[in-house]
Amino acid sequence: MEAxxxxxxxxxxxxxxxxxxxxxxxxxSSADIQSIMDHLTVEKINEFVNKLANMxxxxxxxxxxxxxxxxxxxxxxxxxITRHRIASYSVKSQRYVREGQFAYVIPDEIKKYPGAKxxxxxxxxQAQEDYNSITDALLFEYFLEYIKTYEPEIYALYETKRDTxxxxxxxxxxxxxxxxxxxxxxxxxxKAIENARYxxxxxxxxxxxxxxxxxxLLNFFSLRGCERAQDEIRxxxxxxxxxxxxxxxxxxxxxxxxxxxxxxxxGPMSCGRPKEIKQFFLTL
Numbered sequence: 106m107e108a109x110x111x112x113x114x115x116x117x118x119x120x121x122x123x124x125x126x127x128x129x130x131x132x133x134s135s136a137d138i139q140s141i142m143d144h145l146t147v148e149k150i151n152e153f154v155n156k157l158a159n160m161x162x163x164x165x166x167x168x169x170x171x172x173x174x175x176x177x178x179x180x181x182x183x184x185x186i187t188r189h190r191i192a193s194y195s196v197k198s199q200r201y202v203r204e205g206q207f208a209y210v211i212p213d214e215i216k217k218y219p220g221a222k223x224x225x226x227x228x229x230x231q232a233q234e235d236y237n238s239i240t241d242a243l244l245f246e247y248f249l250e251y252i253k254t255y256e257p258e259i260y261a262l263y264e265t266k267r268d269t270x271x272x273x274x275x276x277x278x279x280x281x282x283x284x285x286x287x288x289x290x291x292x293x294x295x296k297a298i299e300n301a302r303y304x305x306x307x308x309x310x311x312x313x314x315x316x317x318x319x320x321x322l323l324n325f326f327s328l329r330g331c332e333r334a335q336d337e338i339r340x341x342x343x344x345x346x347x348x349x350x351x352x353x354x355x356x357x358x359x360x361x362x363x364x365x366x367x368x369x370x371x372g373p374m375s376c377g378r379p380k381e382i383k384q385f386f387l388t389l
Contacts, residue, residue, distance in 0.1 A: 108177040108208035108310035110337075112344045114352075121169040121319065121353045126153045129165040154355035166319035166356060171349055173315050175341065179210035181307035182337050186315070189325050193316040199309075200299040204236060208310040213336040228306070235304045243297035245278050248285060251293075256284050319356050322349065330386065331362035332376035347389055361386030 118124055127142045130153070157165060187194060209229045215221050253260045259281050266272045282290070317325065322345070328334065329342035350357045363370040364379035365386045376382070 106206065106208045108179075108210050110178065110340060110344065111174075111176040112341065112348065113174045114348050115172040115174050115314065117171040117349075117352060118169040122150050122154050122355055124168050125157070125165045125319070125356065126150045128168045129153065129157055129162070151355055155358065158355065158358060163320045163323065166323065167321075169319040169353065169356070170316055171319070171322065171352075173313075173317075173345060173348075175313040175315060177208070177210070177310060178313065178341060179308050179337060180305075180311050182210070182335075182341065183311055183313065184307075185329075185335070185338050186313070186341075189317070189321060191318065191321045195314040197312040199302040199305065199311075201295060203240070203294065203298045204233075204302070204305060204309065207233060207236075207305065209306065209308040210310060210337060211308070225308075229308060232304060232306050232309075236301050239301040239304060240294075240297045241275075243300060244293060245274055247293040247296065248278055248282060251285055251289060252281065256281075259284060319353065322346075323357070323360055326357075326360045327362055330360075330365075331371070332378070332382065333371060333374060343389070346386070350389060359387070361389075 123142065123145055126145050126149070127138065130141050130145075131138060157163070183196060211222065211225060215225050249260070249263065252263070263277060266277070285293070326342055326346050329338045330346065331339070334342070346357060346360055350360070359366040362382060365383045369375045369379045
């Protein structure tokens with residue numbers, strides 16, 4: 106099952122540009138904080154935040170945070186996004202959550218070619234089968250260890266039947282697994298899935314709650330909004346910027362890859378379309 110990107114803003118700093126303006130003005134004022142805030146009109150806030158952005162004086166932006174709920178992204182993206190260290194992450198655990206039928210991300214480049222896409226989907230289906238088989242095999246071994254110790258009569262029955270023609274491990278397991286207490290079974294399953302997960306692909310879908318301050322977001326948009334970033338994380342960065350821009354339009358006025366604000370910093374690796382990219386982000 107193909108995963109679909111879904112991004113929502115869970116919460117953010119209230120009145121973010123007023124917070125930024127008051128923090129920045131405090132550095133250059135002898136007035137108390139409340140007086141500074143009381144004298145901040147909308148016009149002054151807009152003017153001051155734009156001035157800070159143009160000067161590149163972004164430390165006051167760190168007082169503003171945004172928390173996102175992100176679904177439909179791959180473990181491959183997770184490895185990339187956690188390289189942005191000034192952020193907080195909570196991620197769906199593959200140790201505690203069984204991937205009974207995992208969704209997966211199909212890269213845009215693979216989608217372009219039907220033959221490659223079909224092979225990719227077959228690989229995902231095989232990975233699911235392997236994960237299920239290893240999980241079930243481990244559970245059966247843990248089940249045997251338990252009954253050998255605590256239900257010796259059932260274990261003796263297993264030894265009597267296991268070499269017979271009509272013996273089925275899964276049938277035997279289903280018939281007697283109720284002898285294992287729930288608490289013990291839960292520990293067995295956790296141990297099984299945390300080891301079986303090693304066969305799951307990078308494409309496996311995960312879910313993330315992520316909090317970043319506005320300065321970190323600007324850096325994130327600069328690096329991951331660029332055409333040189335991989336499609337999946339670029340799509341995520343673009344959607345996140347689309348969400349936050351109306352909330353703090355002056356902070357994120359020229360957010361995006363380096364070509365939006367000044368010039369392309371990629372040199373010979375440039376995509377060659379800076380004007381087009383700039384226009385896209387400025388009208389986002």
